Structure formats: structure tokens, C-alpha cells
Amino acid sequence: MIPETGQFALALALAAALVQSILPMLGAARGNLLWMRSARSSSIAQLVLIGISFVALMRSFVVSDFTVLNVVENSNSLKPMLFKVAGTWGSHEGSLLLWVLILAIFGAGVALFGSNIPDALKARTLSVQAWISTGFLSFLLLTSNPFARVFPPPLDGNDLNPLLQDLGLAMHPPLLYFGYVGFSIVFSFAVAALIEGRVDAAWARWVRPWTLVAWMSLTAGIALGSWWAYYELGWGGWWFWDPVENVSFMPWLLGTALLHSAIVTEKRGAFKSWTILLAILTFSLSLLGTFIVRSGLLTSVHAFAVDPERGLYILGLLAITIGGSLTLYAWRAPAMEGGGLFTPISREAGLLVNNLLLATATATVLFGTLYPLVLEAVTGDKISVGPPFFNATFIPIMLPLVVMMGIGPFLSWKRTDLKGVFQRLRFLAVLMGLAGLATWYVLRGGPVLAYLSVAIAIWLLLATLREWTVRIRLLDVPMSESIRRARNLPRASHGMTMAHVGLAIAMFGFVGSSAWKSEEIVFVQPGSIIEIAGFDVRFDGVEQVRGPNYVADRGTLTVSREGEFVTTLYPERRSYPVAQSRTTESAIRSTLAGDLYASLAEPASETASDQGAWTLRILYEPLVFFIWMGSIMMIFGGGLSLSDRRLRVGAPRRAIKSKIAATPAE
Incomplete structure (x- = not known):
């Protein structure tokens, strides 16, 4: 009876999602406040119903209910309790149920904690989120029922894949999905803004916390998966450019660009179209990863190689989501105001270069991941694109990006005195060169690129710390004054410093464990x-x-x-x-x-x-x-930024005081 309750709850959640996808959107178009605010109750209802379904499936695993096919195929009565619980999301069906649960969590989060978001924008955002939920809930119910029964039940189950019976893998999927699916709410904000025809500093402030949550979770998920591969698979590596690794890495790269672009939109009113496009593409890559992993196109130690018909369903969802959002972007984005002007030497320009390099790196990984699949589909030839390709193309793009990360915080908004920046950084450049030579002198072996990478990592570390000391005027004023300045700095500033230092430290691990193993x-x-x-x-x-x-x-x-x-x-x-x-x-x-x-x-x-x-x-x-230490520091840096009072309190209300800012887009 419990499995049937879970399945019925999913059906009710689909009904709630259908209502939410239509009624609030109509309310925003017509200025009907009651219809708009129905999104709040339907979002909460979705979360409760999907939560009931998820608990029902988990209970089936915990008690080893072998009348449920999913439990038979992915559990065993002798399995430790932790891995019985983890079996809930260890299959295709269970992981999709976790996916829709996280979709509902983010939708309900905006409904409950977005009190300062205008009713029209919130209604449109939650409606778009419901469109996504409708697609995945229907996919779950029609093709991937997690509660399918089997009679007569076997005496015991087939057990979960032993590679997944590990603490790291028990935690890895929820963290990764929080990142993947977390970008859905940013996508929904972007589409809602395009429908409304308005993107401004307040919109960027509302989007940033959700982007940070998704980015932190995806960072933690990737790092944990890398750690698991390192100690569990027995080959001694932490990254192999496996297609399933790549499809989680690409949204992380674009999500990082999105974080920085949203800062420019918030601070200067610039990069509006660029921020919207990044929001769309980041979630689109999350959906693409879902399609690749679940379509049967590839086999990996952590892929769901299921039947291709399910892949076609996801491909349809992918085409509608990406095609529809990009069409809307092409129609509405040209009408958006350009925002603040800036010179080629400014913080805005530095962040633009940052984003272009991240986008180029993402395109490189995307090409290397999809080319073998496309070639096999067209010609039948099978080729492997592995570490040599990615190391030769990705690393040369990322090293200039790291150099820019060290310079960027010293640049001023709108216009910068380049001579003054060089004066501050020239001593650090000398130290970077000396550190690279010292590394070469000590080791006397390994590729030249490794020494260059170590020197650039040292550059980022020193430049980041130097920027922080300039902010608090360390050694220029009494220590008590520096401490006071450090306490008064926004937490987002401390978070940026921590994240950049974390990347520098992780780079030492990347290079050391690869070049001198x-x-x-x-x-x-x-x-x-x-x-x-x-x-x-x-x-x-x-x-x-x-x-x-x-x-x-x-x-x-x-x-x-x-x-x-x-x-x-x-x-x-x-x-x-x-x-x-x-x-x-x-x-x-x-x-x-x-x-x-x-x-x-x-x-x-x-x-x-x-x-x-x-x-x-x-x-x-x-x-x-140092890889794991740097990853933890980056996550902690994101958490510091998220705890910034400006984000916790929320953005100021827009200049228009009307509670119903719902004029239809022209």
C-alpha cells in the first residue's frame, strides 16, 4: 500500500504542476493578484507530495520490500543500512525522483523566501519552474515508474552496484543534483525576465543567492565524485575526462561565468543580455548531461545506460526547453538596455574576458564530449577523445583566465589607471617568476607547462592575498584598525578571497599529482x-x-x-x-x-x-x-558570500511601488 501511496502522490504532484504552469502565468498577464499568488500554495503542495513519494520509496528500500521492482534490482537484505537508503537514488527511477524533489525544493524556496520579489515576476518564475516539473514528472510516471511491482516477489534482491556502495557515492548524487537542478530556478528567473521584458540590478540581486547555492552544491558534488574515483576505482587518478564527468563540469564552468556576470548586472547594470544567456545555457547543459547519461549513448562507471526510448523523451524535453528559451531570448534580448558604459581597461572588461574564456573552455569540453558520439551516429566509426585532447586544449585557455583572476580585483569599475595596477602587482610578478624557477631547480623534471602552471597558481595566491591586505590596509595602519576594517568588509568580499585562494591551492594539487606522479x-x-x-x-x-x-x-x-x-x-x-x-x-x-x-x-x-x-x-x-583542500575552500568561500547580509536581507524593492507590476510585455 505504501508504494501505491507514493505513486498516487506523484500523480497529484503532476496535477499541481500543471495548474502552477498555467494559472500564475495568466494571472501575471492579466494583473490578477489571486491567480499570481496561487503559485505559492501550488509550489508548496508539489514539495509535500513529491516528498511523500520520495519517503515512500526510501521506506521500501529500508524494509527491503521485494515486491517493488526497483528495490529488487538495486538492493539486498544483507546490504548495510546506509546503502539501503542510498539505493533510493542509486537507480535511474530513484535518481529521477530525487531530481523532481530538488526541482520542487527550489520552487518552494522561492515561494517561501522570495517575499521581496514582485508578484508578477515571482508568478512567472514559478510557472516556468512548473513547466520543467511537468516535463520530468510526466517522464517519471509514463516511462520510469519507481514503484512498479513484481509478483511473485523474489526471496532477495540483486544488490546495488558495488561501486556505488560507498559513503562518497551515497552523498555524491544529492549534492550533484542540487547543483544541476539548482540552476533550473535561475533559468526560470531568466525566462520570466524575458517574458516581463525587464532585467535590472534588483533582478540580478534576487538571482545571485540561488546561483550561489547551485554553484556550491555542484562544486561539492564534483569534488566528492573526484575523491571517490581516486580512492575507489583503484587506478590512482582523480579525473579522466570521462563523458559523465564532463557533463557535470560544463554547467560548473558556465555557472561560474554566470556568477560573475550577475555581479556586473547588479553593480553596473551592464551584461544584461549576457547574464540571461548564461542562465539559459547553464541549465541547458544540465539537461544535456541528463540526456547523455540516461539515453544509452554511453557506458560509464556512473552512467544510467537505459533504453534509448527514454532518451528520446528527454531529447524532446531538451529541444522544447532549449529551443523555446533561446527563441524567446532572440526575440526579447535585443530590446534590453545596454547598461553602464566602461572602458577597455576596467573591472567590467576584466570580467568580460573572464566570461569569454570560461565560455570558450566550456565549448572545448562540449566538442570533445559530443564529437565521438556524433561521429559514431553519422559514420559508425568509434573514436576516443581523452585526456591528451582536453589537456592540450582546455589548459591553455584556463591559464590566462587564472592570470586575469589575479588582476581583476585590482581594477576599478568604469575606468582604471593601468599604470597604478602594474605598480601594485609588479613585485608579485617577480615573486611568481622566482617561484617558477625555484620549482624547476628543485624538481628538474616534468613538462614546461607544469612549471608555468605552478608559477601562475602562485601568482593567483599572492595577488588574491595582496588585494585582501590592501582592502584592510594591513601594515599601513595599526593592527586594531586593520582588524576593524576586516570585520566591516562585506562577507562576499571575504568569500571571493577564499574561493580564489582555494582555486590556487587546488591548482598545486592538479599539477603536482599529474606532472610528478x-x-x-x-x-x-x-x-x-x-x-x-x-x-x-x-x-x-x-x-x-x-x-x-x-x-x-x-x-x-x-x-x-x-x-x-x-x-x-x-x-x-x-x-x-x-x-x-x-x-x-x-x-x-x-x-x-x-x-x-x-x-x-x-x-x-x-x-x-x-x-x-x-x-x-x-x-x-x-x-x-591540495585538490580536496582547495575544493573545500572554494565551497566555504561560496558559503561566506551566501551569508552576506545584502543577500540574506534581499534586494531592495524596485522603484515602482505597485504590488502588481504585471503589465504585459509589448
């Missing part, structure tokens, strides 16, 4: 010793251990350095009888200087296994911890 893949027997990066790693053998729903071969590695004991590592090779699959559990000794990483592969041969011979992968990855 050491790796050994060897056949070992008990007593074998491997030398790597100054460590001596002794293989002591393998023992079999049993987990809740798996059996593991656990290796023991004793690590020493210059004869001194360092640590013991226990890599595992797990076998899941129900799922009939194997996974690798890496063992990692992590320090700021670098990670010593070990993973146990299959035995060298069946006879070798009897003799205790195994294949062992040992890596030393310098500075890889």
Missing part, C-alpha cells in the same frame, strides 16, 4: 619489496576477510623510509556474490606533501594465486591532498 605496477609475493619516491614497501601477503555482503582479499603492506617504520597499508579486492562483481578498495597514506597509494589487482595467474603472487599498483602522488 611516480607509479609502479609489479607482480609480488610475500617478502617482495618495492622502492618508490624514497619509500620501501614490503608485501607481507593476503588474507581473506568477510564483510556484510562481500568477501575480500586483504593485502598487508609494510611501509618504511630509510629503515624507519612509517605505516601499514591494507588494500582490498572485494567480491560481491549477489551482484557477481568485484571492486578495488585502495589503501592510502595521505600527507600534505603527497599520497602513497596502493591497490591490489587480480592475481598474476590462478597458479600464482596459490603461491601468494599478486599484481600490485603503488603510486606516489605529490600534493594531491
Whole structure:
């Protein structure tokens, strides 16, 4: 009965979404305040109904209700409780239910916390959000019912994909979806503004908090997924330019550009059309990623390779959403006022270059991701576009962007004295050069691009800290005065500093773990010793251990350095009888200087296994911890900006005091 309740709640949510998609929009066009405000109650109703459905599915997983097909295919009675809960969104159907739940959360969030948004704009925004909900709720009910029954029920389930039975992957999808779907509300604001025919500083202020929430969640989701790939998959890498990785990365790139563009619209009234276009394209890329992952076009360790007919449904939604919004943009955007003027040397110009580089980088990743799929569809030829292509095209675009990030905060709005900026930064440029030379002197190996990247990361770090010290006049005034100035700085300023420093620190990890990695893949027997990066790693053998729903071969590695004991590592090779699959559990000794990483592969041969011979992968990855540290700092920086009083209180009301700013667009 509980599954049927969940399915019925979904049907009612679809009905509520249909009403919300029409009535408030008509109310905004006719100036009917009652119809406009119906969006609030219907948004809350959607959230409650979809929440009931989601809880019903989760309950089915928790109690191992094997009359539900979704539970049979993605759970098992022996599975730990955490992964039973995570199984709720571990399938195509369950993850789509999570998708529509987050859609409803953002819609209800605007309805509840957007009290200072004009009724007409709020009504149109929530109506557009309901259009998206209608599309995905209908897709869920018509093609991907999460509550489908199976009779007679089996005695036990097939188990969740063992690769997904991990704490990192339990948290990864909700964070990633909060980012993906969070951009939907920014898209809805953009389409509503196009319908209304008005974009101004107040609109940009209303959009910024939601953009920040989505950007922070997407950053956390990508970082967590990268961390999971690093320690779980056993190959020692944190990014492989996998198509599924790329489709989450592209909205992040454009979302970053959107954040900066919205600042210019808010501060100077410029970049209006550019901000609207970025809002549309960012969510469009989220939808494109959904199509690629769920259409059966590709197979990945974390893709839902489902039947192509479902992909066609999403393709239709994609065409309507992107085609309709871009058509509306082409019609309405030319009529928007250009906003404040600025010279080629100004903060506006710097942010424009920033956005153009981010858009170009996104286009590069999009081309590399889609080209193999398009080529195979047209000619039948299969090619692989991997790290060599992306490293050769993406990195040269991003390095100038990082240089601009260091310069941008020193530029003034409208017009800047370039000579004064150079005087402030020339000493930092000298330090950057010296740091690059010092890195080369110490390491004497690796590609030239790696040394250049380290120098540019140091540039960003020093320039960002220098800009912050200038703001608080550190060492120019008494320390008490500097502390007072720091306390009085807007939190958004501290957030920008923290995020930029975080990117600089993450870059050290990107470069160090890629350019100066050491790796050994060897056949070992008990007593074998491997030398790597100054460590001596002794293989002591393998023992079999049993987990809740798996059996593991656990290796023991004793690590020493210059004869001194360092640590013991226990890599595992797990076998899941129900799922009939194997996974690798890496063992990692992590320090700021670098990670010593070990993973146990299959035995060298069946006879070798009897003799205790195994294949062992040992890596030393310098500075890889800086990737996670920098990512956390970027997320924390976004949180600081979000907590800024100007965003918490909200934007001032527009100059027009009328509560019904609902004149139809001409």
C-alpha cells in the first residue's frame, strides 16, 4: 500500500504542476493578484507530495520490500543500512525522483523566501519552474515508474552496484543534483525576465543567492565524485575526462561565468543580455548531461545506460526547453538596455574576458564530449577523445583566465589607471617568476607547462592575498584598525578571497599529482619489496576477510623510509556474490606533501594465486591532498558570500511601488 501511496502522490504532484504552469502565468498577464499568488500554495503542495513519494520509496528500500521492482534490482537484505537508503537514488527511477524533489525544493524556496520579489515576476518564475516539473514528472510516471511491482516477489534482491556502495557515492548524487537542478530556478528567473521584458540590478540581486547555492552544491558534488574515483576505482587518478564527468563540469564552468556576470548586472547594470544567456545555457547543459547519461549513448562507471526510448523523451524535453528559451531570448534580448558604459581597461572588461574564456573552455569540453558520439551516429566509426585532447586544449585557455583572476580585483569599475595596477602587482610578478624557477631547480623534471602552471597558481595566491591586505590596509595602519576594517568588509568580499585562494591551492594539487606522479605496477609475493619516491614497501601477503555482503582479499603492506617504520597499508579486492562483481578498495597514506597509494589487482595467474603472487599498483602522488583542500575552500568561500547580509536581507524593492507590476510585455 505504501508504494501505491507514493505513486498516487506523484500523480497529484503532476496535477499541481500543471495548474502552477498555467494559472500564475495568466494571472501575471492579466494583473490578477489571486491567480499570481496561487503559485505559492501550488509550489508548496508539489514539495509535500513529491516528498511523500520520495519517503515512500526510501521506506521500501529500508524494509527491503521485494515486491517493488526497483528495490529488487538495486538492493539486498544483507546490504548495510546506509546503502539501503542510498539505493533510493542509486537507480535511474530513484535518481529521477530525487531530481523532481530538488526541482520542487527550489520552487518552494522561492515561494517561501522570495517575499521581496514582485508578484508578477515571482508568478512567472514559478510557472516556468512548473513547466520543467511537468516535463520530468510526466517522464517519471509514463516511462520510469519507481514503484512498479513484481509478483511473485523474489526471496532477495540483486544488490546495488558495488561501486556505488560507498559513503562518497551515497552523498555524491544529492549534492550533484542540487547543483544541476539548482540552476533550473535561475533559468526560470531568466525566462520570466524575458517574458516581463525587464532585467535590472534588483533582478540580478534576487538571482545571485540561488546561483550561489547551485554553484556550491555542484562544486561539492564534483569534488566528492573526484575523491571517490581516486580512492575507489583503484587506478590512482582523480579525473579522466570521462563523458559523465564532463557533463557535470560544463554547467560548473558556465555557472561560474554566470556568477560573475550577475555581479556586473547588479553593480553596473551592464551584461544584461549576457547574464540571461548564461542562465539559459547553464541549465541547458544540465539537461544535456541528463540526456547523455540516461539515453544509452554511453557506458560509464556512473552512467544510467537505459533504453534509448527514454532518451528520446528527454531529447524532446531538451529541444522544447532549449529551443523555446533561446527563441524567446532572440526575440526579447535585443530590446534590453545596454547598461553602464566602461572602458577597455576596467573591472567590467576584466570580467568580460573572464566570461569569454570560461565560455570558450566550456565549448572545448562540449566538442570533445559530443564529437565521438556524433561521429559514431553519422559514420559508425568509434573514436576516443581523452585526456591528451582536453589537456592540450582546455589548459591553455584556463591559464590566462587564472592570470586575469589575479588582476581583476585590482581594477576599478568604469575606468582604471593601468599604470597604478602594474605598480601594485609588479613585485608579485617577480615573486611568481622566482617561484617558477625555484620549482624547476628543485624538481628538474616534468613538462614546461607544469612549471608555468605552478608559477601562475602562485601568482593567483599572492595577488588574491595582496588585494585582501590592501582592502584592510594591513601594515599601513595599526593592527586594531586593520582588524576593524576586516570585520566591516562585506562577507562576499571575504568569500571571493577564499574561493580564489582555494582555486590556487587546488591548482598545486592538479599539477603536482599529474606532472610528478611516480607509479609502479609489479607482480609480488610475500617478502617482495618495492622502492618508490624514497619509500620501501614490503608485501607481507593476503588474507581473506568477510564483510556484510562481500568477501575480500586483504593485502598487508609494510611501509618504511630509510629503515624507519612509517605505516601499514591494507588494500582490498572485494567480491560481491549477489551482484557477481568485484571492486578495488585502495589503501592510502595521505600527507600534505603527497599520497602513497596502493591497490591490489587480480592475481598474476590462478597458479600464482596459490603461491601468494599478486599484481600490485603503488603510486606516489605529490600534493594531491591540495585538490580536496582547495575544493573545500572554494565551497566555504561560496558559503561566506551566501551569508552576506545584502543577500540574506534581499534586494531592495524596485522603484515602482505597485504590488502588481504585471503589465504585459509589448
